[in-house]
Amino acid sequence: MMAALVFDAPAWLALLALPLALAWWTARNAAAPDEPTGALELWRAAQLEAPHSARGARRWPLRTLFALAALAAACLALAAPVWRPSAGPVVWRVIVDARAALGLPAPSEAAGSVAGEARAQRALALAGNALARVLEPGDRCEWWLVSGEHVLATSSTLPADWPPLHEQLCGHAAPAWERYDELGTLWVTDCGAEPAPRHAGLAASGASATPGVVARWPGRALAWNGRETVELAEPAPLVALALDARRGPLGRALAAWCSARGATLCDPAACGDAAALRIEFAALSAGERSAGRSAGWSLAGRSGVLAPSARPHSVLLAEEGPRARPLLRVARGRVECALEPDAELGGDGAAFAVSCADAFDRALLPIAPVVALEERQRSEAPREIAPRRPADPSAPPRSLAGWCAAAAALFALGAATLRR
Amino acid sequence: MSARVEPTSAAVVLGPAYAERVRRLAAAFAAQRARASSASGAARRAGGGDELVGHRPLRAGEDARDLDVELYARLERPFVRERRAEAGERWAVALDTSRSMDVGAPSKLQLAAEVAGALAACGLRSGARVELCAVGRAGGVEFEVCSRALDWARCARWLELRSASAIGSSGVLLAQPRLLAARRVFVLGDLFDLEPAQVLTLARRGRAVAALAVLAPTELAPPRSGAVVWRDLETQARAPVALSPEVVERYRAALEARLDAWAGAFARRGQSFAVAASPSPFEDAVHGVLRA
Structure with a gap:
């Protein structure tokens, strides 16, 4: 079991400069002067019968040594040293920032920088180095990709490709850092996290001003060129929906919304990763029917089960009844439907179209990786704080202040009683 | 106290008063030598001893016994006889x-x-014709030869160009043939790198040898307490020593034994040996080596 010596009042350690300065001053004065002579051999002969004289020329007075030791021990006692036995094998938790800004290029002027390297890669490399310094046999690491309070993905090995491109499309927020501010944790980001970590370590790649798109609408974008923001024309966004699903109520509402927003409908196989929004239907379960009701409209039909999602999402339509499982789920870049494409629409069709248009709007923006203006303008140096090993909660810490004070008293007594 | 950084070797400075002090010393030496010659006047009149080489005006401070009274009676100006102790002496x-x-x-x-x-x-x-020799900065032995009184200023300039920069120079100097050709040989140094027998090999019939051991105050009377790192300037070897009365007494005994050995060896061969502290007046040291 490892252990750590920590100080509860480390500010007092600054007083150690006093005995150090005294030691320097004493050494400076205790050093024997260098005197030239032509009679060196005579002195050597005179020393042969008194060899202690050579040692005496180099030795500090014992009294001085005791006084310095007393001062140093007193300073240590004031700093309240505590011996904390640490836990055995540690699971180090690495929190990786999922913001799109991590995909921007890392500052090129930093030491050891690789041209074209993303901030995420730089920060992950720093984290890997920091962990290599603290990892001990038996320890392991867990890497968490976090947006706000959501853990988007986990890995047990260093995820060199984090955050992945499809996650950047989703406009994630910075992790809720304060939730992860504890010993045995390392934050991975580009700029110094707010608030600053008190217990966790930090691996920040640094940032430099990076011109680029700061806002985007279908067909238009707003970009910062390093001095000002300018408006740019953009190609129409692609919305992926299977051809056989376009006859149903959701497909028809989507077609109307696309023509109003200037988006283009495409087949999922043809769009590939270029689709800014995907409408997906769950695999239907045999014999299962579900119905859901929202404000003024309802949908009913055969249904399947939506896979659990770790991404931030909202539920547009839930099943009626105690199960209340989601039937229409909206997340950034994706709308998932548990009902069949040809589900029956009941109630006010116009209200259904308005609800769908609102959901599509929320799911579409941003339609491509967009980094906020203040994040593009930010410039910071790389920063590292070594992660610290957590203490063993079962072993109580032991204060060493008393021992240091006792040592200081004994040294002081020795200095007072010694003649030289 | 911090370790002192040793400066580069100090230059020899013969101040403006030095020439006057030397002149007085040389005059006194000449007068003393003349008196010694007068004491053996019979021998001189018989043809041996000092040779009369001429007359010159009496200078202030000179012994009036050298005054040529006959010239004074004729010219009413004081002239002294000038003698050459031994023609061609080196x-x-x-x-x-x-x-x-x-x-x-x-x-x-x-x-x-x-x-x-x-x-x-x-x-x-x-x-006499005087030859000064020393090891120069380049390591070779350098000489300055003076045969007339007017040459002395050149000697002084040559001495001012000397610096303590040679390594183990004494042994090289003693091997110089010019020393073997001289009637009187003077060895000036701290003599720590020599033994009496090395110098006394020069003492042959008809050649007098005088040695002057010049020592620094810290060598003659070191402090009796404290700590010091003694350093040899030639080898840069160091010896840290905590000075105590016991250690210092042991050193002084060793130094006295060494100087006694030099003095005894020179006395047995009828040669002259003297010790001088570096701050002492040079006149005392000169009297010490010329007394033989």
């Missing part, structure tokens, strides 16, 4: 310029150079 002065001569303030080399200059003046005043 003096050689070997000056130790090893790095250890840089010790002390003023340095040992400073006093040795002052003594060398004074000896040159005394020799010239006696009509």
Whole structure:
């Protein structure tokens, strides 16, 4: 079991400069002067019968040594040293920032920088180095990709490709850092996290001003060129929906919304990763029917089960009844439907179209990786704080202040009683 | 106290008063020598001893017994007889310029150079040809030869160009053939790198040898307490020593034994040996080596 010596009042350690300065001053004065002579051999002969004289020329007075030791021990006692036995094998938790800004290029002027390297890669490399310094046999690491309070993905090995491109499309927020501010944790980001970590370590790649798109609408974008923001024309966004699903109520509402927003409908196989929004239907379960009701409209039909999602999402339509499982789920870049494409629409069709248009709007923006203006303008140096090993909660810490004070008293007594 | 950084070897400085002090010393030496010659006047009249080489005006401070009363009666101006002690006599002065001569303030080399200059003046005043030799900065032995009184200023300039920069120079100097050709040989240095027998090999029939051991105050009377790191300037070897009365007494006993050995060896061969502290007046040191 490892252990750590920590100080509860480390500010007092600054007083150690006093005995150090005294030691320097004493050494400076205790050093024997260098005197030239032509009679060196005579002195050597005179020393042969008194060899202690050579040692005496180099030795500090014992009294001085005791006084310095007393001062140093007193300073240590004031700093309240505590011996904390640490836990055995540690699971180090690495929190990786999922913001799109991590995909921007890392500052090129930093030491050891690789041209074209993303901030995420730089920060992950720093984290890997920091962990290599603290990892001990038996320890392991867990890497968490976090947006706000959501853990988007986990890995047990260093995820060199984090955050992945499809996650950047989703406009994630910075992790809720304060939730992860504890010993045995390392934050991975580009700029110094707010608030600053008190217990966790930090691996920040640094940032430099990076011109680029700061806002985007279908067909238009707003970009910062390093001095000002300018408006740019953009190609129409692609919305992926299977051809056989376009006859149903959701497909028809989507077609109307696309023509109003200037988006283009495409087949999922043809769009590939270029689709800014995907409408997906769950695999239907045999014999299962579900119905859901929202404000003024309802949908009913055969249904399947939506896979659990770790991404931030909202539920547009839930099943009626105690199960209340989601039937229409909206997340950034994706709308998932548990009902069949040809589900029956009941109630006010116009209200259904308005609800769908609102959901599509929320799911579409941003339609491509967009980094906020203040994040593009930010410039910071790389920063590292070594992660610290957590203490063993079962072993109580032991204060060493008393021992240091006792040592200081004994040294002081020795200095007072010694003649030289 | 911090370790002192040793400066580069100090230059020899023969101040403006030095020439006057040397002149007085040489005059006194010449007068003393003349008195000694007068004491053996019968021998001189028989043809041996000092040779009369002429007359010159009496200078202030000179012994009035050398006044030529006959000339004074005729010319009513004071003239003294000038004699050459021994025609063609050669003096050689070997000056130790090893790095250890840089010790002390003023340095040992400073006093040795002052003594060398004074000896040159005394020799010239006696009509001798004086050859100064020392190891130069380049490592070779350098000479300065003076045969007339007017040459003394050149000797002084040559001495001012000496510096304590040679390594182990004394042994090289003693091997110089010019020393073997001299009637009087003076060895000036701290003599720590020599033994009496090495110098006394020069003492043959008809050749007098005198040695002057110039020591720094810290070598003659070191402090009795504290700590010091003694350093040899030639080898840069160091010896840290905690000074105590016991250790210092042991050192002084060893130093006295060494100097006694030198004095005893020279006395047994009828030669002259003297010890001088580097801050002492050069006149005392010159009297010490010329007394033989």
